[in-house]
Amino acid sequence: xxxxxxxxxxxxxxxxxxxxxxxxxxxxxxxxxxxxxxxxxxxxxxxxxxxxxxxxxxxxxxxxxxxxxxxxxxxxxxxxxxxxxxxxxxxxxxxxxxxxxxxxxxxxxxxxxxxxxxxxxxxxxxxxxxxxxxxxxxxxxxxxxxxxxxxxxxxxxxxxxxxxxxxxxxxxxxxxxxxxxxxxxxxxxxxxxxxxxxxxxxxxxxxxxxxxxxxxxxxxxxxxxxxxxxxxxxxxxxxxxxxxxxxxxxxxxxxxxxxxx
Amino acid sequence: xxxxxxxxxxxxxxxxxxxxxxxxxxxxxxxxxxxxxxxxxxxxxxxxxxxxxxxxxxxxxxxxxxxxxxxxxxxxxxxxxxxxxxxxxxxxxxxxxxxxxxxxxxxxxxxxxxxxxxxxxxxxxxxxxxxxxxxxxxxxxxxxxxxxxxxxxxxxxxxxxxxxxxxxxxxxxxxxxxxxxxxxxxxxxxxxxxxxxxxxxxxxxxxxxxxxxxxxxxxxxxxxxxxxxxxxxxxxxxxxxxxxxxxxxxxxxxxxxxxxx
Numbered sequence: 001x002x003x004x005x006x007x008x009x010x011x012x013x014x015x016x017x018x019x020x021x022x023x024x025x026x027x028x029x030x031x032x033x034x035x036x037x038x039x040x041x042x043x044x045x046x047x048x049x050x051x052x053x054x055x056x057x058x059x060x061x062x063x064x065x066x067x068x069x070x071x072x073x074x075x076x077x078x079x080x081x082x083x084x085x086x087x088x089x090x091x092x093x094x095x096x097x098x099x100x101x102x103x104x105x106x107x108x109x110x111x112x113x114x115x116x117x118x119x120x121x122x123x124x125x126x127x128x129x130x131x132x133x134x135x136x137x138x139x140x141x142x143x144x145x146x147x148x149x150x151x152x153x154x155x156x157x158x159x160x161x162x163x164x165x166x167x168x169x170x171x172x173x174x175x176x177x178x179x180x181x182x183x184x185x186x187x188x189x190x191x192x193x194x195x196x197x198x199x200x201x202x203x204x205x206x207x208x209x210x211x212x213x214x215x216x217x218x219x220x221x222x223x224x225x226x227x228x229x230x231x232x233x234x235x236x237x238x239x240x241x242x243x244x245x246x247x248x249x250x251x252x253x254x255x256x257x258x259x260x261x
Numbered sequence: 262x263x264x265x266x267x268x269x270x271x272x273x274x275x276x277x278x279x280x281x282x283x284x285x286x287x288x289x290x291x292x293x294x295x296x297x298x299x300x301x302x303x304x305x306x307x308x309x310x311x312x313x314x315x316x317x318x319x320x321x322x323x324x325x326x327x328x329x330x331x332x333x334x335x336x337x338x339x340x341x342x343x344x345x346x347x348x349x350x351x352x353x354x355x356x357x358x359x360x361x362x363x364x365x366x367x368x369x370x371x372x373x374x375x376x377x378x379x380x381x382x383x384x385x386x387x388x389x390x391x392x393x394x395x396x397x398x399x400x401x402x403x404x405x406x407x408x409x410x411x412x413x414x415x416x417x418x419x420x421x422x423x424x425x426x427x428x429x430x431x432x433x434x435x436x437x438x439x440x441x442x443x444x445x446x447x448x449x450x451x452x453x454x455x456x457x458x459x460x461x462x463x464x465x466x467x468x469x470x471x472x473x474x475x476x477x478x479x480x481x482x483x484x485x486x487x488x489x490x491x492x493x494x495x496x497x498x499x500x501x502x503x504x505x506x507x508x509x510x511x512x513x514x515x516x517x518x519x520x521x522x
Contacts, residue, residue, distance in 0.1 A: 124502065124505065127501075127502070127505075128501075128505060130492060131490050131491070131492065131501055131505075132490070132491045132492075133490070133491030133492040161492070192519070194515075194516040194519045194520060195519060195520070227392075227512070228519075229392050229393070229394070230392070230393045230394030230515050231391060231392065231393075231394040231422070240388075240389075240392055240508075241385065241388070243505070244385065244388075244389060244392075244504075244505075244508045247501075247505045247508040247509050247512075248508050248509065248512040251488070251508075251509040251512060251513065252512065252516065254455075254491050255455040255513065258453070258455045258456060258489075259455060259456070
C-alpha cells in the first residue's frame with residue numbers, strides 16, 4: 001500500500017473542489033466519492049481510482065496495494081470535502097468510459113433515462129438498478145449527471161457496479177430496436193403493467209419528471225406500459241415520482257421471471 | 262366566499278410561523294399547507310381549513326363558500342411562508358383527529374410505520390398509499406410527523422386523502438391481530454415476497470431506516486416478507502430505502518388482486 005503524507009497545496013485543493021462542478025469533471029474525466037463504505041466499494045470495483053485522501057484514523061476494509069493513498073490532516077479534509085460533515089476518506093475516481101455495445105444487452109434487462117433531471121431520482125434509480133441486477137443504464141445527454149457528488153453519495157456504492165452511458169438516446173434505441181431488442185416505455189396511457197406480457201429482456205425507458213418520454217423516443221417504443229392507480233377518487237395523485245415508478249416497474253419485470261421459473 | 266383584506270399583525274405572523282415546529286402544531290392542532298394544487302386538494306377533502314391566506318392573483322379551482330379567505334400582500338405572504346419561494350396561497354388546516362378503529366380495517370390493506378425517521382420517506386410513503394388506494398396509515402409515536410411542512414408539501418395532496426394515526430403501535434397491532442387481521446412485516450430474512458401468498462387485506466409493517474422493525478412489533482408479525490435482490494455480486498446494496506421497499510411491496514400486494522380477478 002503506497003502511502004504519502006503531506007500538506008495539500010492550494011492548487012490541489014482548488015483542483016479537487018472544482019470536481020463539484022460538471023464542467024471540471026468533464027474536462028478532467030474525474031469524479032469525487034466520499035465515505036468509508038463508498039470508497040471501499042469502489043476499491044473492489046473495476047473503476048480506476050486516481051488518489052485516496054484519508055485522515056490518520058482511516059483504514060480500508062481490505063489491503064489494496066496498487067492504489068495511491070495520501071494521509072492528510074482533518075483540516076485539509078474539510079478543505080477538499082463537499083460534505084458539510086466531512087468523512088475520513090475522499091477518493092478521486094476516473095469516470096468510466098463505458099461503451100455499452102448493443103450486443104452486450106442481448107438477453108438482459110437495461111434502463112434508458114430520457115432527460116431525468118433530479119439528482120435525487122438519478123441516485124435512487126442507479127441504486128434500484130443495482131438491487132434488481134440491471135447492469136446497464138443508457139442516458140440521454142441532458143439527463144442529470146450520475147457522477148455529480150450528490151448522486152454518487154446517494155447511490156450507496158451502486159455507482160461502482162452499474163455501467164452508465166450518456167449518448168444520443170434516440171439513435172441508440174433505434175439501433176437496439178433494429179437488433180431485435182424490445183423497447184418498453186412508461187406512459188400514463190399505456191397497457192396495465194400487471195396484465196401486460198413482459199419479456200425477461202429489453203430496454204425500459206423512463207421519461208422526464210414533468211414531460212415524460214420525448215416524442216422522438218416515444219416513436220421507438222414497442223410496448224407502452226402504465227402503473228394503474230388503485231384509488232377510485234379522481235383527485236388522487238396525478239402520477240408517481242419517476243423513482244417510485246422505476247421501483248415498481250423493475251420489481252414487476254423481475255418478479256415475472258421468478259414466477260415463470 | 263368570505264373575503265377579508267388586511268395587513269397581518271406581528272402576532273398572527275408569529276403564530277403562523279410557529280407552526281413550522283412540531284410542538285406548536287401539537288399545541289394548536291393546526292398545520293400549514295402551501296401551493297395552489299395542495300390547497301385546492303384540501304378544499305375538496307374532508308379536512309377542516311381554518312384560514313386560507315392568498316395574494317390578489319390567486320383563485321381556487323372551485324368556489325368554496327364556507328371557508329375563510331384572507332387576501333394579503335406578497336410581502337406578508339413571504340413573512341408567513343416556510344418556502345424559499347412563496348406561492349400565492351397558504352392554508353392553515355386542522356390536524357384531523359382520525360381514530361382508525363380496527364373494525365374499519367376489515368377487508369382493507371393498511372400500512373403501519375414503526376419509527377420511520379426521514380421526512381422525505383414519510384412524504385413518499387403517504388403518496389404511495391394514496392396511489393395504491395390504501396386509506397389508513399398507523400404510525401408509532403416516534404415516527405416522523407406527517408404534518409410537518411416538508412412532509413405535507415411532498416405528499417402532493419395525498420395528505421388530504423389518507424388517514425394517519427399516531428398511537429402505541431404494538432398495542433394497536435396486538436388488538437388488530439386479535440381481531441383476525443394478518444400482520445405482514447418486511448425483514449431482510451423473510452419469505453420471498455414474489456412467491457409468498459399475500460392476502461388482499463392486512464396490515465403491512467415497515468420498519469426504521471437503520472434498525473428495521475422493533476422487537477415488540479416483530480413478535481406480532483404473522484408473515485415475514487422480503488424483497489429479494491437480483492444481483493449475484495455479494496457487494497450489492499445492503500438494503501433498499503424504505504420508500505422504495507414500500508413502492509415494491511404495495512405494488513406486489515395490489516397486483517395479486519388484479520391477477521386473481
